[in-house]
Amino acid sequence: MVSLVVATTSDPASINPAKALLAMPGWQPGPTLEGDVRSFKNGDCVRILEHDKSTIREDHLDFRWEAATGETVDEIIFLSKHVAASARPALTIHPIGVPHLKEGDVLPQGGKPRWAAPPSPRMGRWLILLKKIAESHNLLPEFEITLEATHHGPISTRPTMFIEIGSTEEYWGRQDAARVVALVEYKLRLGLGEHAPVGTWSSKNEKNIVLLGIGGGHYVPRHMDVILKERVWVGHLLSGYSLPMDDPGPSNAKATAESIGGTWKEAIKVAFDATKAAFPGGEILAHLDHKPERTREDCLLLESSPNPQV
Numbered sequence: 588m589v590s591l592v593v594a595t596t597s598d599p600a601s602i603n604p605a606k607a608l609l610a611m612p613g614w615q616p617g618p619t620l621e622g623d624v625r626s627f628k629n630g631d632c633v634r635i636l637e638h639d640k641s642t643i644r645e646d647h648l649d650f651r652w653e654a655a656t657g658e659t660v661d662e663i664i665f666l667s668k669h670v671a672a673s674a675r676p677a678l679t680i681h682p683i684g685v686p687h688l689k690e691g692d693v694l695p696q697g698g699k700p701r702w703a704a705p706p707s708p709r710m711g712r713w714l715i716l717l718k719k720i721a722e723s724h725n726l727l728p729e730f731e732i733t734l735e736a737t738h739h740g741p742i743s744t745r746p747t748m749f750i751e752i753g754s755t756e757e758y759w760g761r762q763d764a765a766r767v768v769a770l771v772e773y774k775l776r777l778g779l780g781e782h783a784p785v786g787t788w789s790s791k792n793e794k795n796i797v798l799l800g801i802g803g804g805h806y807v808p809r810h811m812d813v814i815l816k817e818r819v820w821v822g823h824l825l826s827g828y829s830l831p832m833d834d835p836g837p838s839n840a841k842a843t844a845e846s847i848g849g850t851w852k853e854a855i856k857v858a859f860d861a862t863k864a865a866f867p868g869g870e871i872l873a874h875l876d877h878k879p880e881r882t883r884e885d886c887l888l889l890e891s892s893p894n895p896q897v
Contacts, residue, residue: 589634589652590632592635593636593642593664595642596637597639598642599759599760600666600669600758600764601642603762604765605637605666608635609627613629614629614635615627617634620636620651625638646741649663650744663743663745663748665750666749666768668752669754670755674755676761677754678751678753678768679749680714680733682747683738683740684858685702686858687825689701694740697739697742698739701850701853702857703857704743704746706823708787709786710821711819711820711821712786714733714811717767718732724767736806750772752768788869790867795866796819797866798810798819798820798822798872799824799858799871800824800825801855803876804826809874809876822862830855833849
């Protein structure tokens, strides 16, 4: 099985970390995919794919790579820029999907309706070590290290995550930030250098609790607080805007799950199923961000059933 690290030349926050990674030992040229996606290999398990297009439109890279090479894809890690109105410098990690959208909705950032890729099990562990490596390279406190909620494409069926540099052009091209992202990839991924892998999932791990975040803002601070304190694994993170609800109106004396419309239930179901697929044998917990203070009692165990009740 191989990991695909995907970068585009159209984005400095994507191609610069890829170049920094390629400058480290062990890389050799690999096959070209469909005439315009170049590749590089390191050992038996890691491949860098370099293209010139919009990353969120590069659907089905897992299937395309397998068809071209015969190698089974284990995971996909996309390198990208992050854009935020705050303009604050940041290094971010997030899963992908648009599970709240329905057929006919506009897809401004790729994906497909009612879809979410399996989240990469590495996200939580890499977040912790990304912060440590950023600190050792004097990026803190200038850069914020954070998770983001699930959003955008491209379509993938394998465990997937984005690692991004934000949040404006001034920071997208920062070579020190690019090197930190590259070091995370090189040190923490299987088979690179002499480092042990970090974030490899097994149901036999000492802790097998996986957090499914529901509610809150885009940067999921309360979900992240539990993740960092409890060292739980990270599944999908659905912020409030990914849980659209239609007001049942004043005729309903008491709103119920049946009377509130919108795609919120579908979004939770899709996110749960994708998280379950990424963590076989894991205990999926939904952490609800719905009030100022959080305790472990705010977590609702989602039973491993086809239609979890939330």
